[in-house]
Amino acid sequence: MIISVASGKGGTGKTTVATSLALSINSARLADCDVEAPNSHLFLRPVFEPDETITMVVPQVNEEKCTLCGECAAICRFNAIVTIADTVMTFPELCHGCGGCQAACPAGAIEEGRRTIGTIQHGRCNGLDFVHGRIRIGEAMAPPLIRQIRSRINPDETAVIDAPPGTSCPVIAAIKDTDFVVLVTEPTPFGLNDLKLAVETVKILEIPSGLIINRSDIGDNKVAEYAAAEKIPLLMEIPYNRQIAEAYSRGEPVVEAFPEWRERFEKLYADICNLVAGGKS
Amino acid sequence: MKIAVSSKGKTLDAELDARFGRAACFIVLDPNHQAYDVVENTQNLNAAQGAGIQAAKTVAGKGVGAVLTGSCGPKAYAVLERAGISVITGVSGSVRQALEQYKNGELRPAGGPNVNGHWM
Ligand code: SF4
Ligand code: SF4
Numbered sequence: 001m002i003i004s005v006a007s008g009k010g011g012t013g014k015t016t017v018a019t020s021l022a023l024s025i026n027s028a029r030l031a032d033c034d035v036e037a038p039n040s041h042l043f044l045r046p047v048f049e050p051d052e053t054i055t056m057v058v059p060q061v062n063e064e065k066c067t068l069c070g071e072c073a074a075i076c077r078f079n080a081i082v083t084i085a086d087t088v089m090t091f092p093e094l095c096h097g098c099g100g101c102q103a104a105c106p107a108g109a110i111e112e113g114r115r116t117i118g119t120i121q122h123g124r125c126n127g128l129d130f131v132h133g134r135i136r137i138g139e140a141m142a143p144p145l146i147r148q149i150r151s152r153i154n155p156d157e158t159a160v161i162d163a164p165p166g167t168s169c170p171v172i173a174a175i176k177d178t179d180f181v182v183l184v185t186e187p188t189p190f191g192l193n194d195l196k197l198a199v200e201t202v203k204i205l206e207i208p209s210g211l212i213i214n215r216s217d218i219g220d221n222k223v224a225e226y227a228a229a230e231k232i233p234l235l236m237e238i239p240y241n242r243q244i245a246e247a248y249s250r251g252e253p254v255v256e257a258f259p260e261w262r263e264r265f266e267k268l269y270a271d272i273c274n275l276v277a278g279g280k281s
Numbered sequence: 282m283k284i285a286v287s288s289k290g291k292t293l294d295a296e297l298d299a300r301f302g303r304a305a306c307f308i309v310l311d312p313n314h315q316a317y318d319v320v321e322n323t324q325n326l327n328a329a330q331g332a333g334i335q336a337a338k339t340v341a342g343k344g345v346g347a348v349l350t351g352s353c354g355p356k357a358y359a360v361l362e363r364a365g366i367s368v369i370t371g372v373s374g375s376v377r378q379a380l381e382q383y384k385n386g387e388l389r390p391a392g393g394p395n396v397n398g399h400w401m
Contacts, residue, residue: 073338079331082338085364091356094331 002159003272005174006202007184008194010037010165013214013238014184016248018162019043020255021182022128024265029159032132033146033174035118040162043253046123046130054120054133056144059101060113072101072110097144118145120152126256129157143173150174167197172205179276181209182235187219187230192226199230206277210235210272233275236268282346284383285309286376291319293377299351301370302333308376309343312384318343333357341366349379349388358394370395 005018013030019040022030032040041048048118059072059081070083080094081101092115118135133149135142142164150173153159163174175181181202185191195211202209211227216237227234238244249256255262287304289296298304302327309349310317318341325332333353337360340348347367361368367390382388 068340079328079334082334084338084341084360089360089363091331091334094334094356186337 003179003180004161004178005182006163008198012184020265022160029129032162032189034164035133035135038132044125046125048123051119055114056097058095060111061088062109065109071104073099075104112139142170146173167201184212214238215240283341285345286346287350301350301353302336339359352396355394
């Protein structure tokens with residue numbers, strides 16, 4: 001089973017939830033898919049294996065075979081390949097690696113080049129398997145790197161995905177086809193607004209979801225009311241608590257600092273299992 | 282030699298469009314003649330990415346030797362350069378004014394792109 005943890009914006013406590021949940025499951029894996037700014041490892045402090053360089057296939061034109069017919073440029077939806085004057089120009093940083101140009105080329109002139117999009121690191125900590133990725137600086141194509149991270153999850157293990165913040169393509173790449181999404185938000189107008197966007201995304205992807213309200217005592221009731229109206233189960237409320245905040249700033253997972261929170265997160269996992277099982281029956 | 286001017290409208294009195302890739306259209310003409318062509322760029326206005334590349338390909342297809350515009354990103358610049366088109370950036374005012382400045386030799390080709398590309 002794969003549980004993803006997402007939030008409409010950063011700084012809502014998403015990483016706290018993801019790491020605490022993963023630590024409360026027996027022999028799970030945490031996959032941090034926030035490739036722009038991975039930070040789960042700061043709490044889990046895994047022992048890392050050497051980096052793995054991740055590349056994607058981009059077209060490389062063999063000018064000797066190319067007849068300048070323009071078929072490749074005509075099929076590319078991303079304007080990543082274009083015939084101009086007497087050559088074919090490629091823009092690897094725009095290429096989504098769909099392979100369309102290669103399939104379309106009647107002259108067999110398009111060969112496979114590679115561009116580095118980032119790195120993946122594996123590690124272990126406290127009985128947890130850990131994997132995260134880091135996108136190359138200046139690289140815009142996060143989804144292929146996120147898919148690579150996800151491909152490292154074994155189908156029969158339980159995994160928790162720490163998704164990137166927001167609701168754009170990288171988030172979809174991180175949560176798509178997971179069994180359950182935990183949405184983390186704060187009970188403020190901004191939190192509500194971001195939650196609505198996240199709920200829309202989750203609905204389109206048809207993934208069952210539940211809500212965790214962080215700093216549940218700082219705002220108003222609007223988030224809880226919205227969740228009730230949308231029939232999204234409220235899984236947990238985490239009140240603002242000085243000790244939790246301090247543990248967080250020391251880089252200590254909540255469940256390790258406070259045994260009572262381990263129990264609550266174990267119950268959270270059990271509740272999610274029931275919701276997933278209930279949805280399937 | 283024909284030139285292309287990025288334009289917000291379809292006449293010489295229209296305002297020059299500062300954005301090369303997402304210009305409303307291009308006015309293509311030979312500075313020594315009165316007649317001009319309007320080349321639409323509408324299919325690029327909503328392109329998710331690579332609008333500049335397509336715009337560059339469009340004007341290159343018209344056989345122009347120079348482009349007058351406000352700003353031009355690195356990818357469009359690379360395509361124009363490859364097509365042997367000189368790029369003159371930082372131009373403003375009406376298309377007619379830009380043309381006069383060009384004919385009077387007041388405009389110099391840019392040494393490179395003058396804005397960063399856009400992702401979205
Ligand atoms: S692989 Fe796809 S995105 Fe990349 S240049 Fe070819 S057609 Fe375009
Ligand atoms: S489709 Fe192949 S032969 Fe045609 S322009 Fe592209 S690379 Fe050249």
